[in-house]
Amino acid sequence: MYIIIVGGGKIGYYLAKQLVEDGNEVLVIEKDAAKCQQIADDLGDIVLRGDGCEGVTLEAAGTGRADLFIAITGDDEDNLVACQVAKYKFNVRRTVALLNNPKNEPIFKKLGIDTTVSSTALVLANIEQELPSHPLIPLLTIKGGGLEIVEAKVPQYSAIVGKRVSELLLPQQCLITVIIDEEGVPRVPNSDTQVRAGDEVVAVCRRESEDALRAILTTPARETQ
């Protein structure tokens, strides 16, 4: 695959390194001369000095034949514009943007960016796993359909502990795809699989049904009786 990375900071550097090791053709576009030199010294001739939002630079980079275009600078506006130029001027099929402000996710999606990655949201998700008030963690948004893959831990007190999957009144278009038990063993459940306290449930559901799913997984036993 030919992969272009805009931004040769720490993330860009290690990403390029890994992708080269995996056998991909990689080009890093970076404005700063010192960073360019560092990448060239360590990783070889895979760096182009320039502004990854400028048509001329992207032309020189051969953006038209890129399979994947990743914008990973520290500024969301630069990542957005670089991806939009790649997508709409050079018809790159797949664009990925790093989000520094996680709240920009819906805007980027709406403006045509295929995939967004937010380090803030990832850290937040890992913290939230420890917080009882946010039991549902979005793992992946499936493009186009409004579907998400989410994960939640079944608390000790949940009304569904001991129930079989077939007994759960899940929202429309919601499916429990994997259950990971407390020992970390993942299973694909069938209708007879019993839900146990501490299970991590991975489900596909519509974004608007998230609250309903959360309620089903975490409502305390007493409240439902």
Place this chain on the structure above:
Amino acid sequence: MGCGRVGAELAILLDREDQEVTILDIDPDAFGKLPADFKGSCVVGNGIDQDVLQSIGLADADAFVAVTPGDNRNAMACQIAKHIFDVPKVVCRIFDPIRQELYRSLGLETISPTKEVARLLKQALEREPAETPKSEG
């Protein structure tokens, strides 16, 4: 958005027409370019942050103009204004002619000072030299 020379000048013109103007800049010192009798409001904040745009009531605005020195900043803010806040009139300054063309083709109203000034300069050069003193006098 952007209280530089152009932003301040535009805000003053609109203010004199008794339009309700809010001007946004990340640097509080930028508002020093506005005269003491400026009636509009000055807000310190980042115009590509939805929370800031929400707090200044962008959803109720009739128009939004982005004139910061950053093309990408302007393009992002204007797309947020147009597509998220549904502002009916959005105008974006983009210096780079290539990006200006791109965003125009994506439906944004854009002005490239680079292209406009080059065009005006070329026109001025093509005029007969005798014309210049006449127009000044």
